Each structure stands twice: as C-alpha cells, then as structure tokens.
Amino acid sequence: MSVTSITDKNKYLLWVKSGGRCQYRGCNCSLTQDILTKRNFNQSYIAHIVADVPGGPRGDAVRSPLLKDDITNLMLLCDTHHRLIDRADVAGHPETLLVKMKKEHEARIENATAIAPNMQSHILTYKANVGQFTPEMSYQTVSQFLKPTYYPAMADTIDLSLSNSIQRDRDTAFWTTEVANLEAQFDRKLFQNYAKGEIKHLSVFAFAPIPLLVKLGTLINDIYTCQINQKVRNPDTWNLDDDTAEVKYTLIEPEKKHKTVALNISLSATITNDRITQVLGEDCDVFTFTIDNPFNDYLKSKKHLEDFSIAIRKLFNLIKAKYDAQTPIHIFPAMPIAKAVEMGRVWMPKADMPLYLYDQNTANGGFTKVIEIVNS
Incomplete structure (x- = not known):
C-alpha cells in the first residue's frame, strides 16, 4: 500500500491523462460512476508502477524514492486491477508491462480528445446476405475505426439493412426485396436528415454482394462528404492506411x-x-x-x-x-x-x-x- 502523499498537481494530471478511466489494458471502466447504481463518486485508486518504498511491489532501493511522486510512474486503476497488480499477481505484472499499458491508454485518450469538434461523423451501415454468410456489423464493432480522424456523431449507427432476411443472393426475389428496402431506408433514415442539415459527414461500413454495394454508392452519390471503409482481412481492420504506393x-x-x-x-x-x-x-x-x-x-x-x-x-x-x-x-x-x-x-x-x-x-x-x- 502506498505511503506517499501524491501532490494534487499530479493527481489532477493523472486524471486528465487517463480520461477518468482504469488504465489496465482491456478494462477502461469509468471511475466516476457505479456500474449498478449509476451514482457518481470517486472510486479510483492511484497505483505506483515502481513502488514508493523499496519493499513494495516492483520496488527498488534507488528508484523508489525518486519515482514516488513522478507522473510517469503513476497509474489510475479500479479496485479490482489495483488489487491484482499489487497483491494477487505482482509477478505477472512487471514494470515493463505496466508502463506499456499506461502509455497505450494515455495515447488513446489523447487521440480521442484531440479530434476537432467539427469532425463528427454519422456511421452508416449496410449489410446483406452473401451466400450463406451474414456479417456482424454493430456500433460496438465499427465505431472504433473512426478514430483518430473522426468521432461518432451519435452512439448508434444509421443502419439500412433488411433485418432477419432469410433470402439468399441466388434467389431473384432477394435482389428485388433488397433494392426496394435499401431505397426506402435510405430515403427515410438518411436523405431527409441530410436535407435538414443534420448530417455533415458519413463513415460508411458495408458488406453485401457487389451489385448492392454499387447501388448503395449511387444513393450516397457525391453530394455526401464521406469516408468509405474497407474490410481488410490481414490485418483485421476496417481502416485503409496512408501508404502512397500506386496501383497500376x-x-x-x-x-x-x-x-x-x-x-x-x-x-x-x-x-x-x-x-x-x-x-x-x-x-x-x-x-x-x-x-x-x-x-x-x-x-x-x-x-x-x-x-x-x-x-x-x-x-x-x-x-x-x-x-x-x-x-x-x-x-x-x-x-x-x-x-x-x-x-x-x-x-x-x-x-x-x-x-x-x-x-x-x-x-x-x-x-x-x-x-x-x-x-x-
């Protein structure tokens, strides 16, 4: 347990850098709100990567006194992960691993908060059965791919998909039904809101037979400012990179x-x-x-x-x-x-x-x- 009185300056700085969330990799839970009661209160713990005393977790006779109030040596954690790294599994959490977790988390928070206020984007999704395969495409799975350039305009997608379709692309009725649905959904969910000035930018995530994707493109046309995302298999992502090599x-x-x-x-x-x-x-x-x-x-x-x-x-x-x-x-x-x-x-x-x-x-x-x- 820490015996150091951490300065208010470094406490505030750590909260800012962490975004008020647990810095343990994969956790990211909010440290200002109870997950069940939704009551707001401070439930964070400030942990030392190198303990503030030589005998503590990852402590060192020389470095512990030097790093006891150093912002680079402090992590904001939830109770579960504070106990995990300092008590339950100290050996499994060496200094190098915790430093890496801290850097990853703070870089992500910096990227997210650095996005300009006018760089919001509405997520447009469209999927249709491809053979026997129906792809998964939810807000949770695609919203991460807007960053670091854009941020979601709302916590949901504008989905143009036909729900629970049992038809397959080998059937003539499949194409008639999908085109009619796509046109109707586009007009109702997108075109009318665009005409009102409510949509400035689209991030498009689509997975469907090629002719339907071309049809979707004709509806979007060039009147919408948008980013078309591509499902890449290796690495597994929806983001295109910034490589400038040409394709002939x-x-x-x-x-x-x-x-x-x-x-x-x-x-x-x-x-x-x-x-x-x-x-x-x-x-x-x-x-x-x-x-x-x-x-x-x-x-x-x-x-x-x-x-x-x-x-x-x-x-x-x-x-x-x-x-x-x-x-x-x-x-x-x-x-x-x-x-x-x-x-x-x-x-x-x-x-x-x-x-x-x-x-x-x-x-x-x-x-x-x-x-x-x-x-x-």
Missing part, C-alpha cells in the same frame, strides 16, 4: 464493332471474357479494367481508393464518348467492397449511361443480371 490499372479496349457494351472489372479476381460472352453473346464489346495479379485483399490504402475513383470516372467518360448515351453498360464485377461503393458514387445519374449489374453465383450457373441502374 490496365484498360484493354475492344474495337468498336457492336452496340452491346460490357465492362469486365477484374480487380479482386480475374474474370475471363468468355464468361461474359456466355451471357451476352459474341456480339458485344468488352472493356477489361484490371491490375497485375488480381487478388481479394489488395486494397489497403486510401490512395488506392482515390486513384480508383479518378480512373473509373475517366473510364465512364471514355465509354460514353464511343457509344450512345442511352446504351447500358453491362458490368461484371470482381472488386473490393469500398471500390464497389465508390464506383456507384462517381456514376452521375443525369449524365452517365445506365448500369446493368451482374452477380456471379455458382448456384445459378454463373453470372446473372440482378440490378438495373438507369438515368433519372
């Missing part, structure tokens, strides 16, 4: 011979053109937009997404210059989630060619047209 896109153009136009987007996997002509017939012009060695987890940086947005906008313009403006583009996509949403965002409803979106499903024998997005 390759466009293979056909000779203009036919009135039917197809766009082969081979980014996360390779789609061979014969799979497209099996659906549309041989009398079609196929534009292929791809990268070297397509694979399903290549999108990792914000620059990759920004570059894609520019490249796909130029591609829409190029195709429109070669064909009648009312000619639909039949899109066969193999692409990351964020790029599907972004492609929908850059499509201009009053100026661009209609989009016919196809979904690959082995249960249906290959690609099937599932959504039509037409000019308004």
